[in-house]
Amino acid sequence: PGTKLPRVGTTIFTVMSQLAAEHGAVNLGQGFPDFDVPPRLVDGLDRAMRAGHNQYAPMTGVAALREAIADKTAALYGHRPDPDAEVTVTSGATEAIFNAIHAVVRAGDDVVVLDPAYDCYEPAIDLAGARAVHVPLDPATFAPDWARVRAAIGPKTRMLIVNTPHNPSGAMLSADDMAELASIVQDTGVWLVSDEVYEHIVFDGARHESALRYPELRERAFVVSSFGKTYHCTGWKVGYCIAPPGLSLEFRKVHQYNVFCTFAPAQHAFADMLREEPEHHLGLGAFYQAKRDAFREQLLGTKLEPLPVPGGYFQLVDYSAVSDLVDTEFCRWLTIEHGVASIPLSPFYESPPPGQRLARLCFAKAQPTLDAAIERLTRL
Ligand code: PMP
Ligand code: GLN
Numbered sequence: 177p178g179t180k181l182p183r184v185g186t187t188i189f190t191v192m193s194q195l196a197a198e199h200g201a202v203n204l205g206q207g208f209p210d211f212d213v214p215p216r217l218v219d220g221l222d223r224a225m226r227a228g229h230n231q232y233a234p235m236t237g238v239a240a241l242r243e244a245i246a247d248k249t250a251a252l253y254g255h256r257p258d259p260d261a262e263v264t265v266t267s268g269a270t271e272a273i274f275n276a277i278h279a280v281v282r283a284g285d286d287v288v289v290l291d292p293a294y295d296c297y298e299p300a301i302d303l304a305g306a307r308a309v310h311v312p313l314d315p316a317t318f319a320p321d322w323a324r325v326r327a328a329i330g331p332k333t334r335m336l337i338v339n340t341p342h343n344p345s346g347a348m349l350s351a352d353d354m355a356e357l358a359s360i361v362q363d364t365g366v367w368l369v370s371d372e373v374y375e376h377i378v379f380d381g382a383r384h385e386s387a388l389r390y391p392e393l394r395e396r397a398f399v400v401s402s403f404g405k406t407y408h409c410t411g412w413k414v415g416y417c418i419a420p421p422g423l424s425l426e427f428r429k430v431h432q433y434n435v436f437c438t439f440a441p442a443q444h445a446f447a448d449m450l451r452e453e454p455e456h457h458l459g460l461g462a463f464y465q466a467k468r469d470a471f472r473e474q475l476l477g478t479k480l481e482p483l484p485v486p487g488g489y490f491q492l493v494d495y496s497a498v499s500d501l502v503d504t505e506f507c508r509w510l511t512i513e514h515g516v517a518s519i520p521l522s523p524f525y526e527s528p529p530p531g532q533r534l535a536r537l538c539f540a541k542a543q544p545t546l547d548a549a550i551e552r553l554t555r556l
Pocket of ligand 1: 207267268269270271294339342343371373401402403404411414415480
């Protein structure tokens, strides 16, 4: 009685990683790279700690890092946020998303999320006393149906959450999508969270459509990113939020009493890294595209059918030719009986499409890891 998140259990990422460890499975479930962090970044972290940057960072983030984020944003998206008033460094994108929701969403409000949706959105909405209104993405292409999004927005809607490139599907919003989005939110009181943690992992020459490119979107958006994805260090938990001054002010009220500040040595290390190796993130698309292409080629030798991957580091596969099990059961079976851990899609939905037989495989892995997985998957 009185519990606040009665429908929440342990996250599917933890469940599948534990199951993988128990059964010695190759873990392509939870999304994290298994290769090294850039050595320069590790040197920078070591240097920062030895230089004495071991006490509280400024609440909003180390100034040199906020400057570097502003410069990078200007170069990429043609808009330079004010590093003092509009950039806040957070303990991962997860903290940023939580803060954004709690900064503006009140009890009784509605927040629109597009299913399948990353798992941290809804619990944060629930804890705010608000209601998540789920609008399904197209089950084949994972594109938004903007007419349905428009129809879901009403007088109680306080926020809309979008994610591009999208986890779990890799789908990306197009410039046309951004125009639709802008026309839907204009003249409303709806704030946006734009979850862009995979912003640099985009393929085949596609352009990442950041909300920051569009004045009519960025004036109402919390744009969230994560250094974990960009620098292969998901365990460092450093991310950031870019939002207009008024929204950043409210965001920081939550941040300052949530964590107060983010791990200081890493902030110095990222500031140095962005200055010394500004091209790192520019090579990330090609780096992961090569992995994607090699992995997809290997999957052709299995009975799993790979879906297109426009961005991000997850490959969805249709397993209908292998099994009739529902996805959670299939992923357990695959881990226990065949030694490959994946992530089922149904936990990303309020109501999963009936008969959907999809699993998510993470290809942010060294080739020997992917080879070991493929060897096992070939035997299905
Ligand atoms: N959003 C999405 C779409 C993600 O995939 C992730 C990480 N898996 C996050 C947010 C959280 O990022 P962080 O680890 O920096 O908290
Ligand atoms: N974002 C990662 C994924 O989608 C998982 C992060 C987590 O375990 N919370 O796999």
